Amino acid sequence: METIHLRIQDVCKSFGNLRVLNHVSLDVPQGSFTTFLGPSGCGKTTLLRTIAGFYTPDSGEIYLGNRFMNTVPSHLRNAIMVFQDYALFPHMTIEENITYGLRIRKMPKDQIQARLERTVGYLGIGNLLDRMPGQISGGQQQRVALARALIMEPELLLLDEPLSNLDAKLRINIRAELRQLQQRLKITTIYVTHDQAEALALSDRIAVMNEGKIVHYGTPQELYYHPADPFVASFIGKVNLIRGRVTQHTLEGTWVDVQNITLLVKNHFTYLQPQAEVILCVRPETVRIVRASGDREENAIPGYVTNFIFEGATIRYWVNALDQEWVVDVFDPAEVLPPDTKVFLRLKPERIHLLPGGSQK
Amino acid sequence: MSTRVREPVLFLVIGVLIASLMVFVVYPSIQVFLYPSGTDFIKILMNPRYQRSILNSLYIVVLSTLSATFLGFIYAYAITRTDIPFRKFFKGISLLPLFSPPFMVAFSYIMLFGKNGLITSKLLGLQVNIFGWHGLWFAQTVAFLPVASLVMEGVLQSIPPSLEYAGRNLGASGFTLFRTITFPLARPGVAGAALLVAIQVLADFGNPIMISGDFSVVATEAWMRVEGWADIAGAAVLSLLLLVPSFLIFLFQRYWVSRRSYVTITGKITQIDIQKTGTWIRWVLFLICFSLSLLIILVYLALFMGAFVEGWGFNWTPTLRYVQEILSRSPELTNSLLFSIFAGAGSAVFSITAAYIVSRKRFFGRRFIDFTCILPAALPGIFLGLGYSISYTKPPFDLYGTAAIVVLALMFWNIAMGYQTGIGVFQQISPSLSEAASNLGAGSLRIFREIEIPLIKGPFFSAFIVSFIRAITTLSVVVFIVTQKNVVTTFSIMNLVSDGFYGKAAALTCTLLIIAFGLLGITKLVLGKNVVLFKV
Ligand SMILES: Nc1ncnc2c1ncn2[C@@H]1O[C@H](COP(=O)(O)OP(=O)(O)OP(=O)(O)O)[C@@H](O)[C@H]1O
Ligand SMILES: [Mg+2]
Numbered sequence: 001m002e003t004i005h006l007r008i009q010d011v012c013k014s015f016g017n018l019r020v021l022n023h024v025s026l027d028v029p030q031g032s033f034t035t036f037l038g039p040s041g042c043g044k045t046t047l048l049r050t051i052a053g054f055y056t057p058d059s060g061e062i063y064l065g066n067r068f069m070n071t072v073p074s075h076l077r078n079a080i081m082v083f084q085d086y087a088l089f090p091h092m093t094i095e096e097n098i099t100y101g102l103r104i105r106k107m108p109k110d111q112i113q114a115r116l117e118r119t120v121g122y123l124g125i126g127n128l129l130d131r132m133p134g135q136i137s138g139g140q141q142q143r144v145a146l147a148r149a150l151i152m153e154p155e156l157l158l159l160d161e162p163l164s165n166l167d168a169k170l171r172i173n174i175r176a177e178l179r180q181l182q183q184r185l186k187i188t189t190i191y192v193t194h195d196q197a198e199a200l201a202l203s204d205r206i207a208v209m210n211e212g213k214i215v216h217y218g219t220p221q222e223l224y225y226h227p228a229d230p231f232v233a234s235f236i237g238k239v240n241l242i243r244g245r246v247t248q249h250t251l252e253g254t255w256v257d258v259q260n261i262t263l264l265v266k267n268h269f270t271y272l273q274p275q276a277e278v279i280l281c282v283r284p285e286t287v288r289i290v291r292a293s294g295d296r297e298e299n300a301i302p303g304y305v306t307n308f309i310f311e312g313a314t315i316r317y318w319v320n321a322l323d324q325e326w327v328v329d330v331f332d333p334a335e336v337l338p339p340d341t342k343v344f345l346r347l348k349p350e351r352i353h354l355l356p357g358g359s360q361k
Numbered sequence: 362m363s364t365r366v367r368e369p370v371l372f373l374v375i376g377v378l379i380a381s382l383m384v385f386v387v388y389p390s391i392q393v394f395l396y397p398s399g400t401d402f403i404k405i406l407m408n409p410r411y412q413r414s415i416l417n418s419l420y421i422v423v424l425s426t427l428s429a430t431f432l433g434f435i436y437a438y439a440i441t442r443t444d445i446p447f448r449k450f451f452k453g454i455s456l457l458p459l460f461s462p463p464f465m466v467a468f469s470y471i472m473l474f475g476k477n478g479l480i481t482s483k484l485l486g487l488q489v490n491i492f493g494w495h496g497l498w499f500a501q502t503v504a505f506l507p508v509a510s511l512v513m514e515g516v517l518q519s520i521p522p523s524l525e526y527a528g529r530n531l532g533a534s535g536f537t538l539f540r541t542i543t544f545p546l547a548r549p550g551v552a553g554a555a556l557l558v559a560i561q562v563l564a565d566f567g568n569p570i571m572i573s574g575d576f577s578v579v580a581t582e583a584w585m586r587v588e589g590w591a592d593i594a595g596a597a598v599l600s601l602l603l604l605v606p607s608f609l610i611f612l613f614q615r616y617w618v619s620r621r622s623y624v625t626i627t628g629k630i631t632q633i634d635i636q637k638t639g640t641w642i643r644w645v646l647f648l649i650c651f652s653l654s655l656l657i658i659l660v661y662l663a664l665f666m667g668a669f670v671e672g673w674g675f676n677w678t679p680t681l682r683y684v685q686e687i688l689s690r691s692p693e694l695t696n697s698l699l700f701s702i703f704a705g706a707g708s709a710v711f712s713i714t715a716a717y718i719v720s721r722k723r724f725f726g727r728r729f730i731d732f733t734c735i736l737p738a739a740l741p742g743i744f745l746g747l748g749y750s751i752s753y754t755k756p757p758f759d760l761y762g763t764a765a766i767v768v769l770a771l772m773f774w775n776i777a778m779g780y781q782t783g784i785g786v787f788q789q790i791s792p793s794l795s796e797a798a799s800n801l802g803a804g805s806l807r808i809f810r811e812i813e814i815p816l817i818k819g820p821f822f823s824a825f826i827v828s829f830i831r832a833i834t835t836l837s838v839v840v841f842i843v844t845q846k847n848v849v850t851t852f853s854i855m856n857l858v859s860d861g862f863y864g865k866a867a868a869l870t871c872t873l874l875i876i877a878f879g880l881l882g883i884t885k886l887v888l889g890k891n892v893v894l895f896k897v
Contacts, residue, residue, distance in 0.1 A: 054526055105532055
């Protein structure tokens with residue numbers, strides 16, 4: 001059983017009249033890599049800064065280990081943050097920057113030196129120590145910022161979009177390094193991003209936020225295949241959302257009616273009453289597309305191709321079916337179906353996820 | 362070259378700008394250099410009296426700059442970075458002196474702390490002589506503290522908050538954070554502020570003429586040279602002694618110190634969550650801010666009181682005599698008001714036009730305009746006034762005793778402020794806006810009228826007000842160029858104070874204050890809050 005390292009309980013925070021965090025609760029396991037994911041302005045940074053102690057929550061509690069943190073000032077929490085703009089001190093050399101926190105703690109010089117060498121070794125920045133922050137590249141600054149945090153051996157490592165200032169290639173490299181380093185050092189890490197691909201690639205757990213609330217907290221797979229609501233579904237990856245109505249539950253699974261087409265969903269959504277409005281979530285890569293010839297097949301929907309783009313490993317089709325636009329990804333395509341081709345979209349019964357039908361389309 | 366053909370109006374405007382700067386800034390400055398002969402230099406420099414005044418100036422510049430900067434920094438720090446009570450109030454008080462005559466502090470402190478001073482003599486029963494270096498130091502510290510504080514508030518507020526957050530996050534707090542992060546980051550800005558203050562202290566004429574007594578400084582000696590000996594050459598030598606260090610400090614500040622700055626003052630205020638300040642530090646800071654703002658408030662209280670008592674220091678009977686006298690007949694007030702309106706408007710038009718053209722166009726002479734528009738900030742008022750008095754009181758430009766000479770001097774002395782405000786605003790507004798318009802086929806003039814005029818309104822009015830207020834409150838620029846015919850209020854006040862007519866002097870000063878603050882209030886009402894005044 002994993003132990004809970006950071007516990008956030010019912011935290012609210014407002015700036016003036018603006019409610020930025022709205023009853024946020026979250027348990028972060030020891031040694032895990034947890035990501036806060038959400039659109040711009042949803043309160044990710046605010047939550048992170050509240051954990052770091054820069055902001056005090058208006059209500060609710062924060063525990064680190066078993067310690068009640070609300071009243072602990074930020075400089076006494078060992079929750080170290082890597083800032084989006086790195087926040088390297090421009091008046092100090094790289095070495096002074098990295099050792100700053102330890103010097104503040106008045107750690108003996110030889111110990112600082114030992115830790116410095118180790119940390120710098122991990123990150124491969126040993127040759128930069130005498131430079132000033134203005135004299136090194138963005139990627140190097142990023143590593144220095146990380147070194148400055150890691151050298152503290154933090155209880156909690158907080159990263160606020162640390163890769164957003166880097167170019168795409170560097171991002172992917174540093175992302176992988178970061179994940180390896182984190183797994184090696186087993187530091188409980190919280191990572192903020194609005195890039196869902198980054199979140200999926202890095203995280204043990206993802207907390208999807210929207211308008212100051214955590215709307216879904218779970219593993220990347222849970223989020224991807226069983227999103228809690230249409231927002232989460234469409235925020236992570238591409239998804240087709242279709243309105244339908246539950247008809248019955250059988251041993252095989254749940255049956256859904258979509259515009260008089262009956263579809264089987266091979267998971268039991270028994271909490272949905274028959275006749276309940278539902279939304280089907282169908283990922284583009286779980287749909288098979290076949291030329292329509294002859295009879296309608298099982299779990300298939302008729303439609304016609306409207307557009308496609310060839311992406312090498314895949315072809316992405318736009319298909320009009322049931323009066324709406326579907327996105328379908330075909331891997332290893334044998335042939336290209338030109339626009340206006342009549343097709344069937346065959347849905348895998350085990351790959352359809354159902355959500356209670358709300359207001360959203 | 363194509364500019365001339367394609368856009369004749371722009372070409373003409375550039376020509377007028379360059380010609381005006383040559384005639385009204387460069388020419389009078391050069392005249393001061395050319396006027397004295399070699400022997401005049403030697404005569405002045407070998408005279409022990411002037412040697413002493415040079416040392417005195419040096420001494421008081423160092424003292425007043427240090428104290429004003431030091432206290433100004435504490436003040437700025439307290440109101441931007443701590444949670445002491447009444448921060449808004451302190452901030453407001455520190456702005457008042459920026460809209461008041463510079464010599465007012467000395468005058469008021471003579472009434473408060475002098476031999477017959479309200480506080481020293483009447484309340485405490487002390488016999489104090491405030492005239493001398495200590496009085497001057499005191500007055501200048503309070504007079505220049507607001508400028509120092511304002512600049513350093515800008516510096517402190519431009520430090521990226523994430524740096525201080527990072528410092529806290531890594532374990533620093535309170536004084537450690539201040540010592541290792543906040544102060545080192547602010548240091549270049551503080552040095553810059555100190556140099557700005559030094560230039561102003563060096564050029565200060567009003568405070569020493571009133572309060573320094575036997576402690577003579579270069580600025581006052583230059584004036585004495587003309588007043589007592591009618592020796593313009595000697596005055597020219599002395600004012601050059603002011604100009605040279607002032608100019609060097611200016612260059613040093615502009616091209617060296619500001620380059621080393623870690624923070625760029627963008628005027629964009631980034632607010633950091635203020636943490637609880639330690640209890641005793643909080644009270645010490647509060648006490649310092651309280652005392653300093655009290656010293657500022659007292660200046661105004663004494664002046665208003667002075668305008669309403671019969672004989673300050675010996676006869677405290679209330680009277681309306683002085684106020685009536687002023688209102689019934691006061692040509693100098695009319696002059697002051699008219700001259701300043703013209704000078705302020707001229708200065709605003711000139712400086713904003715120059716700022717616009719310099720920030721948007723590339724042309725031959727651009728660097729000249731840029732440099733010469735900022736130059737007046739480094740010219741001591743005494744120096745510029747003398748330059749005008751030498752250049753424009755004899756043919757071919759004989760403006761002796763006219764309104765024009767005063768208006769022109771005040772106008773060009775003030776272009777630097779408006780110009781810098783303008784440049785600041787135009788740099789923030791992306792040129793792509795007008796590029797887009799140009800792309801759609803609009804000519805320069807049309808872009809200017811339709812796209813940029815709406816953006817210019819703010820800086821234009823702030824340039825006008827700042828120039829107007831500086832014009833109506835200055836003494837140093839006008840002492841050499843006013844005569845019976847074009848006398849202005851500040852000059853009369855100086856004479857009244859030196860002759861001991863405090864009541865009338867106080868009433869006149871109050872009238873100036875009412876005009877300045879009245880105008881300020883009206884503009885704020887009309888234009889709303891977003892007029893940036895006094896960008897330093
Ligand atoms: N110090 C503050 N004062 C007032 N409002 C703030 C402050 N900080 C953030 N906000 C507001 O709170 C909301 C959430 O901000 P936050 O920075 O947490 O968003 P975010 O999820 O990190 O967004 P982004 O992805 O753009 O960084 C925003 O509407 C923002 O304008
Ligand atoms: Mg953010």
